[in-house]
Amino acid sequence: MSTSASDRPRDAVTGPRDDAASPVARRLVSAARWALPAGTWAYLGLADLDAPLFGRAGTPVFLGLATLLALGLVGWRAARGRRVALTAGEAMVAGCLAGAIVVDVGQLDLLGLRDLGIYLHAGEHFLSGSAVYDTVPLVAYPADLSRLPFLYPPPALPVFALLARLPFPLAAALWVGGCAAAAAAALRAFGLRWPWVAASFLWLPMFQGMYVGNVAVPALLLFALAPRIPSLLVFGPLFKPQAAIPALWLPRERRWRSLLLGLGVLAAICLATLPLTGIDRWSEWLGGLATYNDSQRNVPGLYGFALARSVPIAVVAVVAAIALVLALRARALVGLGRLGVVSVVASPSLYTHGYLVAIPEILRLDAPWLWLIVALSSTRGPLPGWTLLPLLLLVAWLVPAVRRTGDRPGWPHPLDGSPGVWPAGSHRARANGLDSGR
Numbered sequence: 001m002s003t004s005a006s007d008r009p010r011d012a013v014t015g016p017r018d019d020a021a022s023p024v025a026r027r028l029v030s031a032a033r034w035a036l037p038a039g040t041w042a043y044l045g046l047a048d049l050d051a052p053l054f055g056r057a058g059t060p061v062f063l064g065l066a067t068l069l070a071l072g073l074v075g076w077r078a079a080r081g082r083r084v085a086l087t088a089g090e091a092m093v094a095g096c097l098a099g100a101i102v103v104d105v106g107q108l109d110l111l112g113l114r115d116l117g118i119y120l121h122a123g124e125h126f127l128s129g130s131a132v133y134d135t136v137p138l139v140a141y142p143a144d145l146s147r148l149p150f151l152y153p154p155p156a157l158p159v160f161a162l163l164a165r166l167p168f169p170l171a172a173a174l175w176v177g178g179c180a181a182a183a184a185a186a187l188r189a190f191g192l193r194w195p196w197v198a199a200s201f202l203w204l205p206m207f208q209g210m211y212v213g214n215v216a217v218p219a220l221l222l223f224a225l226a227p228r229i230p231s232l233l234v235f236g237p238l239f240k241p242q243a244a245i246p247a248l249w250l251p252r253e254r255r256w257r258s259l260l261l262g263l264g265v266l267a268a269i270c271l272a273t274l275p276l277t278g279i280d281r282w283s284e285w286l287g288g289l290a291t292y293n294d295s296q297r298n299v300p301g302l303y304g305f306a307l308a309r310s311v312p313i314a315v316v317a318v319v320a321a322i323a324l325v326l327a328l329r330a331r332a333l334v335g336l337g338r339l340g341v342v343s344v345v346a347s348p349s350l351y352t353h354g355y356l357v358a359i360p361e362i363l364r365l366d367a368p369w370l371w372l373i374v375a376l377s378s379t380r381g382p383l384p385g386w387t388l389l390p391l392l393l394l395v396a397w398l399v400p401a402v403r404r405t406g407d408r409p410g411w412p413h414p415l416d417g418s419p420g421v422w423p424a425g426s427h428r429a430r431a432n433g434l435d436s437g438r
Contacts, residue, residue: 336365373393
């Protein structure tokens with residue numbers, strides 16, 4: 001009796017395996033299986049050339065650490081009487097983990113809690129009644145990066161003013177501790193088990209967001225809790241303007257009550273803080289955004305990895321519009337995850353921690369492609385990984401073959417043995433099919 005392709009054993013990358021294939025064919029399949037991890041190691045090794053704090057030793061440090069991690073995994077299994085052979089998927093995970101550690105250590109040449117410093121300086125200016133928002137464009141980076149422009153709307157100022165009144169060690173401890181708790185809660189809400197939560201803290205967007213103290217880390221929790229408390233999506237603009245995009249999920253899913261509730265609470269926050277901030281702060285904020293736009297033209301590094309740094313704004317608008325249409329076509333939590341990616345694509349200024357809202361869509365990828373995304377986002381240098389990352393996620397929406405459909409033997413996935421992203425949504429949401437989509 002013949003065996004259909006769907007009944008044959010499935011190879012980790014190349015699909016169904018034909019046990020009757022010739023030795024040459026088997027060698028070709030094996031070579032193809034190892035091509036992705038080998039390419040990943042080469043890419044990360046090149047990225048770590050001249051790594052900060054390592055100098056020219058960055059590449060050897062990466063290769064040595066990746067090899068030690070791979071051998072450690074083999075030894076750990078051998079000590080427990082399990083198989084010894086290293087799979088291609090495990091080799092790729094070892095490379096990604098080593099790349100993450102090397103680039104994380106490289107972040108230590110930056111000013112720690114730089115962004116928290118920006119917020120605290122804004123709080124101090126607010127308390128003293130001096131200008132909070134810039135009126136003169138930058139022509140170069142300030143010597144102290146904590147003096148970069150403050151861009152958040154006026155309702156955030158009283159919060160940062162309270163933190164600014166505390167001794168810095170206490171303010172820093174409260175902020176970092178709160179960010180760590182928020183990040184862990186968000187990752188758990190996406191469905192990650194605790195070992196993967198701990199490993200995720202090494203991923204560059206999460207590590208750098210924590211290290212510089214960026215507000216994107218606690219803001220991730222609002223996005224993660226949206227299936228349970230949809231109104232939280234409306235508060236995104238208090239952190240980043242592009243964070244308003246995921247709120248489009250509410251009218252898309254006809255969550256009118258949640259939308260109105262969120263808008264009502266947001267309006268109440270603005271009105272409650274108005275006696276403290278004054279109406280003039282709002283016009284100053286809008287002026288500060290315009291000034292920052294001029295600063296970006298003078299100092300292109302302020303774009304970060306935003307598409308606007310590489311292509312005209314008209315092209316960014318077209319790409320963002322296409323991404324928005326594709327996202328709104330998807331239903332339920334799939335659509336919500338895609339809107340998070342749209343906010344990345346449309347971001348006018350984008351740093352590594354800005355990619356955190358893409359986590360649900362990254363988790364929806366099949367294991368080889370998920371680790372490819374992790375590898376691309378484990379560099380800090382001029383290589384094109386960060387620009388390619390959101391575009392690859394858009395491609396994944398159109399190519400079902402790269403989406404996760406189940407566990408792949410030999411290829412670890414953070415959701416192995418888990419229902420999937422946002423499994424912690426309410427029982428009512430699951431009953432209504434809100435944790436699925438097309």
